[in-house]
Amino acid sequence: MARLIRTAQIRILSSSPLIHRLSPQSHHCCPSTSTPLFHCRPYSTHEFTKSPFQNYIIRILRNEIEYQSEHAPPHQPETKFNSFIVQDRPREQWMTMSGISGDNEDIKIEVTMFDGFVMVPRVGEDASGHDVRLHISVLVDIYKGDDGSNALEFVCSAWLDSLEIQKVYILSQDKKQARLYMGPNFSPMLQSFVFVDIRSMDGKLRKTLREFLEARGVNNELSRFLHVYMRNKDRIELVRWLGSVKSFVEK
Known part of the structure; x- marks a missing residue:
């Protein structure tokens, strides 16, 4: 069973378009093929642990922050x-x-x-x-x-x-x-x-x-x-x- 799971994981990684885009052959980010793939990434590897839904939420929030900051940028409050x-x-x-x-x-x-x-x-x-x-x-x-x-x-x-x-x-x-005053209050x-x-x-x-x-x-x-x-x-x-x-x- 463990061997079947490992085989399935290898097939998923090898067929993933994202992995192909980040592979050493396509980006030449690793001079040696013996270097692990994830060491070549320019950002943290913990992003692989996030679900697609989490990444979607983060992207939406980032876009909304950029929109609010550019469309009507707030200024420093008056003192x-x-x-x-x-x-x-x-x-x-x-x-x-x-x-x-x-x-x-x-x-x-x-x-x-x-x-x-x-x-x-x-x-x-x-x-x-x-x-x-x-x-x-x-x-x-x-x-x-x-x-x-x-x-x-x-x-x-x-x-x-x-x-x-x-x-x-x-x-x-x-x-x-x-x-x-928020309406009748019978407190002493x-x-x-x-x-x-x-x-x-x-x-x-x-x-x-x-x-x-x-x-x-x-x-x-x-x-x-x-x-x-x-x-x-x-x-x-x-x-x-x-x-x-x-x-x-x-x-």
Whole structure:
């Protein structure tokens, strides 16, 4: 039985087109016919242990990485916007910004990647159909006091052309950071801060809160910057993810 298996292996190797293309006679890569064939290969011999399906996946991933890098190559993320320091979070779905206002307030901004969209009608006389309007969630914390115990927190929606305030929190002294509001939560932790839905406020108060943020650089210009930044980050993370999957398959 062992002899039959060895015979079959020899026949498969001798009839393989790949082996013929890599043979010493066709490529003259080995001056001596006594030199083993696999020593002549310019790449690692462990590739012979991979299945055709694995090699196919690797080839597809490599092509996709090349396409993404050439079609819309990402650039180095910005590290500053106006008075804010920008800190990217590689391999994560968000980034942070920090700054200090003229009133000696500490400002911390947390920004998600694109997390939603709405369909809006196209404008113009000949326009038909709809366009996609991408959404980014923005959390703005403004701290006052030497210990940073007093703070206002704004939950905002960043659209391409505007920044909208959705909710306002007053943080308590024993809770320095709240979480994004994700619907009703009956946890006792919610008792540590006061929440106000801005949509229930008087128009003048809504305008005043918006001006409060704008005076600290949180405005429509910031919203446009975030869309450009997150579009670039989306490409960076995609290429990085494709590379990680490729490395895993190659192991």
